[in-house]
Amino acid sequence: MIKIIIDSQDHRAQFDDWLAGGKVEYKRKTYYWSAQNSNYGFNWEIEPITEEDWANIVEDEFNKIINLIESCLYKHQTEYAF
Numbered sequence: 001m002i003k004i005i006i007d008s009q010d011h012r013a014q015f016d017d018w019l020a021g022g023k024v025e026y027k028r029k030t031y032y033w034s035a036q037n038s039n040y041g042f043n044w045e046i047e048p049i050t051e052e053d054w055a056n057i058v059e060d061e062f063n064k065i066i067n068l069i070e071s072c073l074y075k076h077q078t079e080y081a082f
Contacts, residue, residue, distance in 0.1 A: 002026050002065060002082045004072050020044075020073055024065055026057070033069060044070045 003025040010019050018037040023030050032049040046066050048054040054062065072080050 004080050006078050
């Protein structure tokens with residue numbers, strides 16, 4: 001099971017962008033992430049915080065988690081379990 005928690009999501013009017021951050025609970029571990037969306041068609045740029053903590057996740061799983069986070073951000077969900 002993958003649980004995505006969005007701790008914050010904020011629109012900065014002066015820059016016309018969005019910032020977000022949160023965590024993922026996956027395989028009994030917690031992984032933190034941050035994101036930015038510039039509203040210029042580049043979509044969400046999601047980055048792991050402390051990449052070493054994410055090192056044990058294989059690339060396919062990592063990509064799936066990033067896509068799920070992005071989906072939650074677009075839906076303005078604060079918590080979701082898959």
